[in-house]
Amino acid sequence: MPEYKKPLPSLNNPRTKPFWEAAKQHELMFQRCPECGYYRNPPAPRCPECLAVNDDWVQVSGRGKIWSFNVYHHLFSKTFEAEIPYNTALVELEEGPRLITNIVGVRNEDLRVEMPVEVYFDDVTDEVSLVKFKPMTQSA
Amino acid sequence: MAVAELQKLRNRVAIAGIGTTPQGVFPEKDGNDEAADAFCLALEDSGLTKDDVDGLITCKSYGGLGIDTQMAALLGLNPRYSATLDYGTCNFSVHLAAMVIASGFADVVACMYGTNQRSNRNFFNQGGDDGAPYGFVNIGGPASLALRRHMYEYGTTEEQMSAIAVTFRQHALLNPIAYMKTPITKEDYLNSRYIVAPLRLFDMCLITDGGSCLILSSAERARDMKKPPVYIMGMAENTGLRYFQNDAQLMRPFISEVAERIYPAAGVSQKDIDVLYIQDPTSVWPLQMLEWYGFCGMGEGGQFIQNGRIGLGGELPLNTNGGQLSESYMWGWLHIPEAVRQLRGEAGPRQVEGAEIAQYCSTMAFHKAASTILRR
Numbered sequence: 400m401p402e403y404k405k406p407l408p409s410l411n412n413p414r415t416k417p418f419w420e421a422a423k424q425h426e427l428m429f430q431r432c433p434e435c436g437y438y439r440n441p442p443a444p445r446c447p448e449c450l451a452v453n454d455d456w457v458q459v460s461g462r463g464k465i466w467s468f469n470v471y472h473h474l475f476s477k478t479f480e481a482e483i484p485y486n487t488a489l490v491e492l493e494e495g496p497r498l499i500t501n502i503v504g505v506r507n508e509d510l511r512v513e514m515p516v517e518v519y520f521d522d523v524t525d526e527v528s529l530v531k532f533k534p535m536t537q538s539a
Numbered sequence: 540m541a542v543a544e545l546q547k548l549r550n551r552v553a554i555a556g557i558g559t560t561p562q563g564v565f566p567e568k569d570g571n572d573e574a575a576d577a578f579c580l581a582l583e584d585s586g587l588t589k590d591d592v593d594g595l596i597t598c599k600s601y602g603g604l605g606i607d608t609q610m611a612a613l614l615g616l617n618p619r620y621s622a623t624l625d626y627g628t629c630n631f632s633v634h635l636a637a638m639v640i641a642s643g644f645a646d647v648v649a650c651m652y653g654t655n656q657r658s659n660r661n662f663f664n665q666g667g668d669d670g671a672p673y674g675f676v677n678i679g680g681p682a683s684l685a686l687r688r689h690m691y692e693y694g695t696t697e698e699q700m701s702a703i704a705v706t707f708r709q710h711a712l713l714n715p716i717a718y719m720k721t722p723i724t725k726e727d728y729l730n731s732r733y734i735v736a737p738l739r740l741f742d743m744c745l746i747t748d749g750g751s752c753l754i755l756s757s758a759e760r761a762r763d764m765k766k767p768p769v770y771i772m773g774m775a776e777n778t779g780l781r782y783f784q785n786d787a788q789l790m791r792p793f794i795s796e797v798a799e800r801i802y803p804a805a806g807v808s809q810k811d812i813d814v815l816y817i818q819d820p821t822s823v824w825p826l827q828m829l830e831w832y833g834f835c836g837m838g839e840g841g842q843f844i845q846n847g848r849i850g851l852g853g854e855l856p857l858n859t860n861g862g863q864l865s866e867s868y869m870w871g872w873l874h875i876p877e878a879v880r881q882l883r884g885e886a887g888p889r890q891v892e893g894a895e896i897a898q899y900c901s902t903m904a905f906h907k908a909a910s911t912i913l914r915r
Binding site: 405407408415440441447466470473476479484489497498499500501527529531 | 671674680683691734736737789
């Protein structure tokens with residue numbers, strides 16, 4: 400695998416570690432409050448809804464829709480030089496949590512707000528799989 | 540209850556002096572040097588000496604500067620009250636100063652901000668752990684998501700959006716301290732490159748080095764000073780601090796509660812505002828805030844800004860200084876000084892005839908909102 404130079408998430412943060420470990424296994428997991436059922440994203444030591452300290456990690460469907468998206472034409476970070484113009488999007492999952500991500504498998508000009516998408520795990524290094532999304536192949 | 544208490548502050552505190560430095564590239568100065576320059580200009584404007592200042596509110600700036608301990612030492616002050624706010628836009632600092640004066644902690648408060656962010660090339664581009672791996676960096680990231688969603692929900696167009704950048708540039712041409720001096724047309728806007736689509740080059744602010752300072756006192760005391768006082772009619776704030784990457788953050792509905800409180804607090808309505816200021820690191824801020832403050836209906840912002848309405852000579856002149864898009868970024872610290880100039884009748888070729896009441900609306904990124912209504 401060629402050297403990957405773009406920013407990577409920290410794998411040493413105990414709070415977000417379960418998310419990235421699951422992503423490595425190509426599973427999309429979120430912290431959910433066992434008391435009130437609220438999905439905590441970002442992961443938190445207490446539930447911001449009910450202040451409970453316990454937590455569960457649960458797998459979600461990976462299906463969602465694009466709340467909004469943009470296309471970076473200006474190069475803010477040199478490591479993205481080969482990608483310009485690239486999209487970023489805010490995807491809302493069926494279960495509620497939202498993620499900043501990239502949409503793959505579609506031309507930027509074909510992206511639409513509310514487009515249905517499903518998770519795609521991009522194995523960018525041996526340790527990290529980034530959580531991206533692609534247009535839904537069939538209606539669920 | 541809350542509004543009744545805010546009403547008691549009406550016209551009790553005034554802005555007695557303003558100071559703004561040249562805006563540009565000044566690598567020989569750091570942020571504190573710039574704030575000190577602005578302080579001296581504000582003293583001169585108010586006719587006070589530094590020994591009259593017994594309150595100091597500084598605003599943190601790039602590189603760990605802008606702290607009250609540093610500034611007080613630099614200016615040789617031992618104020619009775621001092622504080623440092625971690626964020627700009629000027630509104631939050633002015634509100635704290637008004638509370639300090641109204642409660643008797645100090646009589647004359649200087650609020651200041653200085654930066655050399657341009658010379659140091661610190662443009663807030665780093666992004667967080669949740670965004671940087673995907674290339675989601677710069678304020679243009681969330682701002683463009685919000686604009687795209689606004690376009691989707693309300694049909695706002697790029698052509699409509701051009702009115703903000705083009706109008707502010709026209710204003711900047713009349714402002715001696717404005718940094719951007721090249722006129723732009725709607726066509727220039729529509730032909731300009733995208734930074735983060737749908738945001739174009741002219742939708743994004745420019746960063747410069749500079750400083751700004753306001754001196755506030757009780758209304759009574761301000762009446763004895765060199766310049767006519769500009770009274771604080773109303774103030775209100777609200778936060779959306781817990782929201783994270785959702786409608787409630789990016790579309791900023793929490794702003795509406797500021798509108799609900801500030802007009803009753805000031806005893807005026809939107810129709811009474813002669814000249815309006817909206818913080819504009821990107822053109823999305825004016826679009827959203829015109830709607831949340833009720834100058835037009837939700838989703839009508841794109842239409843509202845057409846046909847010269849927000850320009851000089853229009854029904855609601857907006858950002859007569861050129862705003863952050865064309866005057867200078869300065870974290871929103873130049874809008875209130877411009878409002879003061881307008882209300883004093885000192886705005887020269889960009890003077891809004893007979894301006895009596897001005898309003899400034901700002902947000903700290905997507906997290907907090909504040910507004911101030913001023914009158915002469």
